[in-house]
Amino acid sequence: MKKLVIGLVLAAFLAVAGPVNAATVFKKDNFTYKIKGDWQIQFRKEIGEDEDFDVEFDDLEIKNYAAYKINDTLTAFGGLDFGFKDAADKSDSDEGPHLEEAYLGVKVNDFKLMVGKTDSAGDEFGVEQSIEAVIAEDCFDEFGAVEGDDLIKIETQFADMVTVVAAYEIAADSEKSDENGEFYDIFVGLDIKGFSAGVAFQNMQPYGSDEDYNIWGIQAGYDAEFALFGVDYSETDAEDFLGEDGDVAIFNVSVAVPVDSFTFGAGYVLLTYDDDDEDDINGWYLNGIYKFPSAKKVSLFAEVGDTDEDDSEMGFLVGMRIKF
Numbered sequence: 001m002k003k004l005v006i007g008l009v010l011a012a013f014l015a016v017a018g019p020v021n022a023a024t025v026f027k028k029d030n031f032t033y034k035i036k037g038d039w040q041i042q043f044r045k046e047i048g049e050d051e052d053f054d055v056e057f058d059d060l061e062i063k064n065y066a067a068y069k070i071n072d073t074l075t076a077f078g079g080l081d082f083g084f085k086d087a088a089d090k091s092d093s094d095e096g097p098h099l100e101e102a103y104l105g106v107k108v109n110d111f112k113l114m115v116g117k118t119d120s121a122g123d124e125f126g127v128e129q130s131i132e133a134v135i136a137e138d139c140f141d142e143f144g145a146v147e148g149d150d151l152i153k154i155e156t157q158f159a160d161m162v163t164v165v166a167a168y169e170i171a172a173d174s175e176k177s178d179e180n181g182e183f184y185d186i187f188v189g190l191d192i193k194g195f196s197a198g199v200a201f202q203n204m205q206p207y208g209s210d211e212d213y214n215i216w217g218i219q220a221g222y223d224a225e226f227a228l229f230g231v232d233y234s235e236t237d238a239e240d241f242l243g244e245d246g247d248v249a250i251f252n253v254s255v256a257v258p259v260d261s262f263t264f265g266a267g268y269v270l271l272t273y274d275d276d277d278e279d280d281i282n283g284w285y286l287n288g289i290y291k292f293p294s295a296k297k298v299s300l301f302a303e304v305g306d307t308d309e310d311d312s313e314m315g316f317l318v319g320m321r322i323k324f
Contacts (some may be wrong), residue, residue, distance in 0.1 A: 012203060022065055023324055030070070036063040040321040047283075047306055047315035056317075078104040079118070080120060083246040111156040112244075117146050121165040121187040125217050127230030128252045128267060134283035134305040136270045139234035139250050143242065144202045144215045146182050147168065152197040163189040171205070181207040185215075194223040198287060200234075206241065213238035228256040241272075246274025263289045267290075283307040297323040 021035035024280045042056045062082060069075040081101040105114030124138035136142035147167035155165045164186070171182035177227045185202035205212040217234030235249040242248060254267040271282040285305035299321045306314040 022063070032067045034065040036065070037061065037324045038063075039323075039324070040319060042132075042317045042318035043318035044132070045136070045225065045315050046132075047312060049311040049313060051313065051315065057085045060088055063101070073109050075107040076105070077107060077114075080181050086138050090111040090303055108228055110157045110178075112153075114153050114155075114188060117147070117149045118151055118152065118153060118169040120145055120148050120151060120153065120169065120183070120202075121185040122167075122200055122202045122215070124165055124187040125139055125198065125219065125232070125234065125250065127219050127221055127232045128269065129230070129256060129265055130267060130285040130305065131287055131301055131303045131319075133284050135271050135281055135307055137235045138217060138232060138252065139215045139248065140185075140200065140202060142250065143236045143238050143248065144185075144204050145166065145181075148183070149180055159203075162194055163187075163191075171207070181205055181209075181245075182307075191315075194225075196221040196223075204238070209241075213241060224259065230254045244273055248273055261291050261293050265289075281307055
C-alpha cells in the first residue's frame with residue numbers, strides 16, 4: 001500500500017526526526033542515528049490470463065538515517081536505504097541488495113533541501129491504496145518519474161496546512177552516472193480539518209530525445225472519522241512517446257473503513273485513452289488489513305481485484321508485514 005489518502009501523509013511529511021516510526025539506535029550530543037525496516041511477503045496470483053501462484057517479497061527494506069543538529073534551526077541529515085526484494089526473488093546467490101535511496105540534506109526550520117537518489121515530488125501524488133496496483137497507480141507512476149538518481153529536492157510547509165515539494169532531476173551522463181532523462185516536478189498539498197487537496201505537475205524529457213511531455217494531476221480527500229475517502233485524476237500528453245493518438249488519463253476513487261484492529265479498503269481505477277473509448281480499462285480491488293493490537297507494526301492482509309481486459313482473471317493475495 002504505497003499511498004494513502006493525502007491527509008494521512010501530510011501530518012508526517014516534514015518530521016524533524018527523519019523517517020517516521022524509525023527506531024533510534026544511537027543518540028549522543030547532537031548526533032542521532034535511526035534505522036527503519038519494512039518486510040513483507042505475499043502469496044499471490046496476479047490479475048491476468050493464466051497467471052500462476054507465487055511467493056513475492058514486497059517490500060524487504062532497511063532504511064538508515066543520520067542527523068546532526070548544528071544549532072537550534074539548522075540540522076544536517078542523510079539517508080541510505082537498501083532493498084533486498086531482487087535478491088530474494090532471484091535464485092542467483094550472487095544477487096545482492098539494491099540501493100533504494102542515498103541522499104544528504106539540510107533542514108532550516110520548516111525548509112528542507114536534499115540532493116542525491118530519492119523520491120521526487122510526483123511520488124507524493126495519489127489516493128490509490130491497493131496493496132498491489134490493479135492497473136496503474138497514477139500517470140506519474142505509469143508514464144513519468146517518481147524518483148531520481150541525480151535529484152535536487154526541496155520540501156517546505158506553511159502554517160501546518162500547506163505542503164510544497166519540488167524536485168529537479170539533472171540530465172546526467174558521465175562515467176559516474178547512468179544515462180537518464182531530465183525532469184522537474186512540483187506537488188502542493190492542503191490539509192484543513194479533515195479535508196485535503198493536492199495538485200501535481202511534471203515535465204519530462206526522456207534521455208536521447210529533444211522532445212518533452214507533461215503530466216498533471218489533482219486529488220482530494222476527506223476524513224469522516226468512520227471512513228477515509230479519496231479521489232484523484234491525472235493526465236499526460238505523452239501520446240507521441242506512448243504510441244497513442246490522444247491524451248492518456250487515470251482516475252481513482254478509494255475508501256478505507258477502520259473497524260477496531262481492521263481496515264477495509266476498496267477502490268475503482270479507470271485508465272482512459274482520449275481518442276478510443278474501446279481501449280479504456282476499468283479495474284477494482286477490495287482489501288483488508290489486520291494490525292495486532294499489542295504490536296501494531298505487525299499486520300496480516302488480503303486483497304482481491306480484477307479488470308475488464310479481455311481474458312482477464314481475478315487475482316488475489318494474502319500476506320504478512322513487519323515494520324519497525
